[in-house]
Each structure stands twice: as C-alpha cells, then as structure tokens.
Amino acid sequence: MEAQIESQGLSRRKFLKLGGGITFLVTAVGLPALVFKKGEMAETKQISAWVHLSEDGTVTIYNPASEMGQGTMTALAAIFAEEMDADWSKVIIENAPVEPEIYGIGWGGERGGSMLTVGSRSVSGHYNNLRQSGAQARYVLLTAVAEKWGVDRKELKTESGMVFHPQSNKKISYGEIVGFVKIPEPVPEIPDSDLKNPKDFKLIGKDYQRYDVPFKVDGSAIYSGDVHVPEMVYAAIARAPVNGTQPELQNEAAIRKIKGVLDLVSLKHGIGVIASSMETALNAKAKMEITWKGEPKAKSHNSQDAYIEYEELSKSSQIGSIVAQAGDLNRELPKSQKVIRADYKNDYVYHAQMEPLNAVAHVTADSAEVWVGTQAADGTRNDVANHLGIDFKAVNLHTCYLGGGFGRRSMTDFVIEAVDISKAVHRPVKLQWTREDDLQYGAFRPISLQKLEAGIDQNGNINSWKHVVIGTGGGLLGSGADIPFYDIPNKLIEVRNIDHGVRTKHWRAVGHGPNKFAIETFIDEIALDLKKDPYQLRRELMKDHPRELAVLDKVAEMANWGSTVPDGRARGIAFAERSGSLAAGVCEISLNKSTGKIKVHKIWGALDGGVVVHPENAKYQMEGSLVMGLSSVLFESITFKDGKVEQSNFYDYPILRMEDAPEEIILEIIPSTEKPTGIGEAGLPFMGAIISNAFASLTGKRLRHMPFTPEKVLAII
Amino acid sequence: MQYSFILNGKSVQITAEDDANLLWTLRERLKLTGTKFGCGVSLCGSCTVHLDGKSIKSCITALSQVEGKKVTTIEGLSEDRSHPLQVAWIEEQVPQCGYCQSGQIMQAAVLLAENANPNREEIIKHMNGVLCRCGTYLRILKAIEKTTQKA
Numbered sequence: 001m002e003a004q005i006e007s008q009g010l011s012r013r014k015f016l017k018l019g020g021g022i023t024f025l026v027t028a029v030g031l032p033a034l035v036f037k038k039g040e041m042a043e044t045k046q047i048s049a050w051v052h053l054s055e056d057g058t059v060t061i062y063n064p065a066s067e068m069g070q071g072t073m074t075a076l077a078a079i080f081a082e083e084m085d086a087d088w089s090k091v092i093i094e095n096a097p098v099e100p101e102i103y104g105i106g107w108g109g110e111r112g113g114s115m116l117t118v119g120s121r122s123v124s125g126h127y128n129n130l131r132q133s134g135a136q137a138r139y140v141l142l143t144a145v146a147e148k149w150g151v152d153r154k155e156l157k158t159e160s161g162m163v164f165h166p167q168s169n170k171k172i173s174y175g176e177i178v179g180f181v182k183i184p185e186p187v188p189e190i191p192d193s194d195l196k197n198p199k200d201f202k203l204i205g206k207d208y209q210r211y212d213v214p215f216k217v218d219g220s221a222i223y224s225g226d227v228h229v230p231e232m233v234y235a236a237i238a239r240a241p242v243n244g245t246q247p248e249l250q251n252e253a254a255i256r257k258i259k260g261v262l263d264l265v266s267l268k269h270g271i272g273v274i275a276s277s278m279e280t281a282l283n284a285k286a287k288m289e290i291t292w293k294g295e296p297k298a299k300s301h302n303s304q305d306a307y308i309e310y311e312e313l314s315k316s317s318q319i320g321s322i323v324a325q326a327g328d329l330n331r332e333l334p335k336s337q338k339v340i341r342a343d344y345k346n347d348y349v350y351h352a353q354m355e356p357l358n359a360v361a362h363v364t365a366d367s368a369e370v371w372v373g374t375q376a377a378d379g380t381r382n383d384v385a386n387h388l389g390i391d392f393k394a395v396n397l398h399t400c401y402l403g404g405g406f407g408r409r410s411m412t413d414f415v416i417e418a419v420d421i422s423k424a425v426h427r428p429v430k431l432q433w434t435r436e437d438d439l440q441y442g443a444f445r446p447i448s449l450q451k452l453e454a455g456i457d458q459n460g461n462i463n464s465w466k467h468v469v470i471g472t473g474g475g476l477l478g479s480g481a482d483i484p485f486y487d488i489p490n491k492l493i494e495v496r497n498i499d500h501g502v503r504t505k506h507w508r509a510v511g512h513g514p515n516k517f518a519i520e521t522f523i524d525e526i527a528l529d530l531k532k533d534p535y536q537l538r539r540e541l542m543k544d545h546p547r548e549l550a551v552l553d554k555v556a557e558m559a560n561w562g563s564t565v566p567d568g569r570a571r572g573i574a575f576a577e578r579s580g581s582l583a584a585g586v587c588e589i590s591l592n593k594s595t596g597k598i599k600v601h602k603i604w605g606a607l608d609g610g611v612v613v614h615p616e617n618a619k620y621q622m623e624g625s626l627v628m629g630l631s632s633v634l635f636e637s638i639t640f641k642d643g644k645v646e647q648s649n650f651y652d653y654p655i656l657r658m659e660d661a662p663e664e665i666i667l668e669i670i671p672s673t674e675k676p677t678g679i680g681e682a683g684l685p686f687m688g689a690i691i692s693n694a695f696a697s698l699t700g701k702r703l704r705h706m707p708f709t710p711e712k713v714l715a716i717i
Numbered sequence: 718m719q720y721s722f723i724l725n726g727k728s729v730q731i732t733a734e735d736d737a738n739l740l741w742t743l744r745e746r747l748k749l750t751g752t753k754f755g756c757g758v759s760l761c762g763s764c765t766v767h768l769d770g771k772s773i774k775s776c777i778t779a780l781s782q783v784e785g786k787k788v789t790t791i792e793g794l795s796e797d798r799s800h801p802l803q804v805a806w807i808e809e810q811v812p813q814c815g816y817c818q819s820g821q822i823m824q825a826a827v828l829l830a831e832n833a834n835p836n837r838e839e840i841i842k843h844m845n846g847v848l849c850r851c852g853t854y855l856r857i858l859k860a861i862e863k864t865t866q867k868a
Contacts, residue, residue, distance in 0.1 A: 216818050217807055219749065219819045221815050226750035278744075280736065558772070651760055658845050
C-alpha cells in the first residue's frame with residue numbers, strides 16, 4: 001500500500017507542479033493522509049490537489065478556506081464543481097490540508113499565497129483559480145476517455161458527472177473513469193474561452209443548499225472544543241487583567257492541593273491550571289489569587305478619557321497618515337461659503353463569537369498536533385512551528401468548524417497557549433477560554449473620534465471634505481475612510497493614532513463600521529443643513545459612478561423612499577462599500593420615548609457583489625452582517641478603567657437578542673457580470689448611519705456616539 | 718460519586734467528581750458534543766437541553782440535579798434529523814456558524830411541545846434567551862412558524 005501511495009503521489013506531484021503553478025520542492029512535501037484513504041486505492045483517484053474521485057462517483061472537493069458561518073465551503077466547491085461538471089448531489093466537501101502553496105491565495109487572487117480567511121476574500125480570491133482547476137480536472141477525465149474510446153477529446157461533452165460522445169452515443173460516468181484514468185503530462189492551463197459560458201452555469205448564481213447545514217442541526221458538526229484525544233487533560237488560564245502585567249501566584253500550594261489539579265504552568269501573561277476534568281480546571285482557575293506586576297502602558301488607559309486625548313491630538317498641526325487626498329483642501333476649505341462640522345465617536349467593541357476560544361494541542365519532542373477552528377490555517381501552523389522551533393512539516397494541524405470568527409480567530413494567541421501547556425505537561429491538552437476570558441482578554445475594534453468638516457460653495461455644493469480619524473489601533477482605523485464614489489474636488493482624509501497599549505484587532509468590516517457611520521451620518525447632516533433630500537444629495541455626489549448609483553437607486557426604489565411613513569416612525573438611508581462590494585440600506589424605526597429604546601421595524605438592503613456564486617447565501621450574509629451591525633450600533637461598548645476591561649459577560653456586554661431583531665429584512669442583489677467581490681461584511685458598515693439618520697428624522701436630534709444606548713437617547717430627547 | 722440518569726432514552730451510570738456539571742459531563746465524559754458551552758452563566762442558551770421535557774441550561778446544572786431524571790440533548794431529538802424543527806431548519810437553511818443552533822432547536826422544541834400554535838410574540842418571548850451572533854433570528858422565526866403551520 002505504501003508503494004502504491006508513493007507512485008500515485010509522484011504523478012500527482014507533477015500534475016500539481018504543472019497545473020497548479022507551484023514548485024516541485026513544495027509539492028514534494030506531500031499531502032497528508034486524508035487525501036489517500038487506505039484501502040481505497042484501487043477504487044479512487046486523486047485527479048488533482050483539489051478533488052478526489054471515487055469509483056462510485058463520489059467527488060470530494062477540498063475547501064481551502066475556514067468555514068466560520070459565511071458559507072464559502074459550499075460556494076468554493078460549487079465553483080470547482082461547475083467547471084468540472086460534477087454531479088453536485090455526489091459532492092462531499094472536506095477541509096483542504098494546510099498547504100498554503102497549493103491552497104493559498106495572494107491578495108490579488110494569485111495561487112500560492114496564504115490560507116488566511118479574512119476580508120471577505122474567499123470567493124473573490126479563489127474564483128478564477130477554482131474555475132481553472134475544475135476545468136483542468138474535467139480535462140484529465142476527458143483525455144482519459146478520448147484515449148480509451150479512440151476519439152478526439154473535443155468531440156466529448158460532459159454533463160453532471162457523465163461524459164458523452166454524441167456521434168457514437170457512448171456515455172460513461174465520472175466514477176467509471178477512475179479505473180483507467182491517467183494523469184496526463186502536462187496538464188495545460190485551460191484557456192478562458194474553453195471555460196463554461198456563464199449562461200450555461202448550473203450552480204454559480206443558482207440556488208442550492210449549504211453543505212454544512214445538516215451537520216449544524218443535529219450537533220454533529222465538529223468545532224475544536226468537540227475534539228477528544230486519548231490521555232487528554234483540561235486547561236484553563238488566568239490572564240492578565242491589564243495587558244502587559246505579569247502574574248505572581250499567591251496561593252500555589254492551595255491550588256495544587258485541589259483534587260484533580262495536575263499541574264500549574266506559568267506563562268508570561270497568565271497562569272495555566274491543568275486538571276483531570278474541565279470543571280476542576282475552571283474551578284481551580286477561579287480560586288487562583290494572583291498579584292499582577294508591572295506598569296505597562298495600558299495601565300493608564302481610561303477609555304472615556306481617551307476621547308479628550310483624541311480631541312487634543314486633533315488640534316495638532318502635524319498631519320497623521322493620509323488615507324486619501326485630492327485638490328487643495330487647505331486652500332479651498334477657508335474659501336467656502338459655509339463650513340459644516342460634526343464629531344462622531346465609537347467605543348471599543350468585542351467580537352463575541354458564540355464559541356469562546358479553545359484549542360486542543362499535543363506537543364511531543366519533535367512534533368505537534370493541533371486541532372483548532374482558525375481563520376489563519378497556515379499562519380497557525382507556521383506560528384506553532386516557529387514557537388516550538390520545529391519544522392512546518394512537523395506540525396499536523398486539523399482545521400475544524402469555527403463557532404464564529406469575525407476577525408478574532410485570525411489571531412493565534414490561544415493556540416500558542418495550548419501548545420505551551422501541552423509542552424509543559426507532556427500531555428494532549430484541551431484549553432478552554434471562559435466567556436469572561438474571551439471578553440476580558442479580547443482584542444477589540446478600535447475606539448475612535450472622527451472629526452468631519454465640509455466646505456459648501458456659493459452654489460450649495462460640497463467642494464471640500466476633511467475627515468480626521470483619531471483613535472488607537474493604527475492601520476485598523478483607516479479602512480473605509482475614503483469616499484472615492486463621492487466626487488468632491490478637495491479632500492483630505494487622515495488617521496492619527498495614540499497607542500494605549502491595549503489589544504485591538506480586525507472586527508467584521510474593520511474600520512468601515514465606525515468610518516461609514518461618521519461619513520454617512522455627516523452626509524445626512526449636510527443634506528439637512530442644505531435642505532436637500534439625503535438620497536438626492538448622494539445621487540448628486542455619485543452621479544458619475546453608475547454602479548454605486550444603481551445600488552443606491554435600487555434600495556430607494558425597494559423602500560419607496562420619500563413615500564409616507566406610518567405615524568411615529570421615520571427612515572434613514574446610507575451607502576457603503578466593503579471588500580469591493582457596494583451596498584445601500586434604508587431602515588424604518590420608532591422610539592419608545594419613556595425607555596429610550598430604538599425599535600428597528602424594517603431594513604431594506606441592496607447589494608452589488610459582482611458575479612454572485614451563491615445568491616441565497618449572499619443575501620443571508622448580508623442579513624447576518626446587518627443584524628450584527630445593528631447589535632454593535634445599539635448595544636455594544638467595551639470600556640477600560642485603569643487598563644482593565646470593565647465588562648465581563650453578556651449581562652454587561654449585551655448583544656442583540658431576538659426581540660430586538662428587525663421585524664423584516666428585504667434584500668436584493670443586483671445582477672452583474674463583473675468579477676466577484678467580498679460579501680460577508682457588506683451589510684454592516686451602513687448600519688450606524690441608517691439608524692442615526694432615521695433617528696434624526698424622527699426626533700430632530702442627532703446620535704453621534706455609538707452605541708445608541710437608551711441612556712444616550714434619553715439624554716438628548 | 719456515582720450518578721445515574723436517563724440520557725436520550727437510555728440509562729446512564731457514570732462515576733465523576735462531586736463538582737461534575739451536566740454540560741461538561743455531556744461533552745467530555747459522554748462525548749455528546751452537540752450541546753455547546755457559550756457563557757457558563759445561563760445568559761446565552763447555547764447549552765440548552767431538556768430535563769424531564771423542560772428546557773434547562775446545562776452549564777449551570779450540577780450533575781446531581783439530574784439524578785434519576787430524563788435528559789434529552791440535540792443528539793436525542795431525532796436519530797436522523799427528522800424532527801419537524803430539524804427539517805424546517807434545513808429547509809430554511811437557518812445555521813451560519815451553527816454554534817448556537819443546537820440550543821436554539823432544543824429551546825424551540827419545548828415551545829412546540831407546550832403550545833402547538835404559538836404566535837410570533839410568544840415565539841420571540843420563548844426564544845429570547847438564546848443568543849445568536851451571526852444574525853439568524855429571522856430565519857429561526859420562519860422555521861418555527863413553518864413547523865407550526867405544518868402541524
């Protein structure tokens with residue numbers, strides 16, 4: 001069997017080299033065992049790195065991206081299956097081995113980058129490669145059949161897992177080809193002209209079910225916390241309440257005496273307790289008395305005071321990092337007939353993915369085996385290897401479903417912890433973070449103050465635009481701050497950063513959430529000031545941007561913008577782009593004036609995401625992202641006092657519950673033949689603005705600080 | 718300590734520590750991992766199971782509290798995803814990340830057992846304790862309503 005695997009592996013490697021655009025050295029690493037299931041060798045064939053075909057016709061397609069709820073494991077396989085012309089009912093989807101040279105993508109969509117699943121880039125990044133790879137798999141099958149039947153390959157047709165030769169009326173199923181298929185050398189790149197005509201697509205752009213759904217209604221989907229390894233023990237960690245402080249355990253003897261406690265492991269940022277059961281690990285952790293040493297920068301951080309620091313920094317004549325610039329703002333702004341100014345604020349927000357961080361690790365003398373749900377598959381494998389000083393190949397990483405990612409699981413801190421503990425105790429370890437750990441040792445979407453100024457000329461047009469984002473989080477602050485679709489001749493958009501020493505991280509849509517809130521609310525304020533309809537003002541600004549305009553017009557049409565709204569309700573409108581996708585939204589709200597609670601009744605949304613591979617799921621992603629966005633806009637705030645996070649669980653960090661979900665969400669996708677763009681975050685950025693704009697329309701008062709809690713609402717009405 | 722209870726229709730006897738809790742016993746001792754840990758303090762509902770037909774949060778339930786009683790988990794709701802809610806969940810394509818969905822379905826199952834025809838307000842009131850971060854609430858509502866309409 002081993003020899004067979006080896007010889008099979010050789011031809012596969014050559015195929016990979018020629019067809020996959022990767023080097024022999026890299027593919028010589030070999031693919032992990034899951035590709036060749038022992039005992040199946042006679043009946044199955046590895047057609048390419050992307051697919052495994054069985055004699056019974058089962059087609060196993062490898063999923064190169066993390067599945068965290070966004071549904072791309074299905075969409076990516078559908079792209080491949082489309083060009084292979086596989087029978088979709090016989091498709092099985094498995095996570096690809098963590099081999100970035102084969103399954104990664106670069107930021108331009110080129111093969112062999114990283115397997116990082118972020119920025120809504122999975123479908124847009126893999127689209128061309130997977131069409132090509134699917135077409136190559138089909139080519140391999142057709143070549144084998146052509147040789148077998150002694151006919152020209154070009155006379156063969158395929159449909160849904162079958163090859164036909166119309167002239168002779170012969171047909172054969174893909175599964176039957178397994179018995180005689182050879183991997184031809186070389187497998188050529190299939191020219192675009194030989195790819196399917198989009199009008200013949202059977203999957204792309206059609207309705208089909210998500211592959212993962214059945215496993216998520218019976219509890220059988222495996223997340224990393226569900227993994228059991230023989231001899232496994234349990235670990236919990238008490239982590240630094242102030243980032244950068246170091247632990248000194250005061251009651252070590254007492255903790256070690258707890259029945260079931262096996263060991264304690266000192267880490268730089270905390271102390272791990274290892275126990276024979278999960279309960280004992282969690283209880284012992286709670287009993288640890290730790291003195292935290294050190295005076296790190298974070299210790300002086302008080303988040304509500306930070307807004308004052310930002311205000312001070314905004315007055316500096318020193319320009320920060322420039323996001324975008326046009327014309328000459330400093331010359332033109334003072335010439336304006338009128339200058340409109342407004343400030344916006346947003347607190348830190350927490351990922352709150354439903355599955356608290358966890359990982360299973362087993363470190364031995366010269367290797368490591370890890371089970372984790374991660375957005376950074378190869379990044380994790382790499383970080384573990386580097387951390388342990390072992391080879392990348394010596395780390396066997398099993399990727400699992402993610403119980404939500406939203407950016408938090410693109411970090412590898414929790415995996416390295418599990419690795420450190422397993423290494424220290426020489427046992428496989430399941431590390432579980434509590435909700436409190438997950439929240440208090442979170443890495444948050446940055447806090448920021450946004451200062452906007454618009455110069456209005458004598459014709460009532462916006463001729464200058466200044467936007468300064470001041471916050472903590474460096475590069476996270478600037479995303480979405482530019483407004484390339486609004487033609488304003490003079491603009492200056494910049495980011496100023498103060499490092500408070502606390503942990504910040506990408507959070508679904510990154511800076512787009514806060515920045516589009518500020519921009520799109522400001523547009524509304526300008527419209528009010530100029531006595532223009534906010535929809536019409538946006539139309540004027542984007543009149544030379546037809547795609548953007550079509551999205552805005554679509555949502556206005558869907559909501560019948562300008563029509564009469566029921567008593568006690570009002571509407572807001574906004575536009576935002578994210579990951580190349582264009583989105584616009586309208587909401588209809590009411591207000592309980594005694595409690596200060598905003599109720600969102602309806603949201604309409606329009607989306608242009610280029611070619612949409614899985615429209616039902618794309619809409620559902622938009623629905624999910626606008627509900628998550630609404631949650632952040634209405635409820636979510638992390639505050640720091642003397643460097644400590646003041647919240648700890650869902651009672652003081654509420655996220656949106658069913659009672660606060662919109663009553664109705666109506667979404668449309670604009671048909672397009674443009675290249676696919678990222679969809680998983682596109683519904684989120686406009687949420688702050690549509691709520692603030694509707695609220696202003698309802699009450700005449702402006703909400704400029706997210707979240708719009710009842711206390712803030714009551715304070716202004 | 719020795720514990721015994723009925724789990725998904727079968728009698729279970731296990732030995733565990735005094736501090737054993739239902740959630741971690743299901744997940745780690747019995748390897749029924751469909752029931753999830755979300756908050757540990759009964760705020761999110763990811764760990765919802767049935768105890769003698771009522772929904773409870775297994776994360777705050779000591780194992781001693783289920784002694785001699787009937788516990789049902791998502792794995793015991795049906796053998797083949799055939800419970801009407803599971804069928805509706807698939808038809809409506811409800812789950813995204815899926816982590817909360819066992820809890821959602823178990824919570825919904827209790828409502829339907831008690832009230833065959835709940836209105837929307839009753840559904841929301843009953844389901845409000847189970848959090849979802851992906852924003853699947855409207856499809857959950859739809860799936861429950863579809864189930865009651867069929868019944």
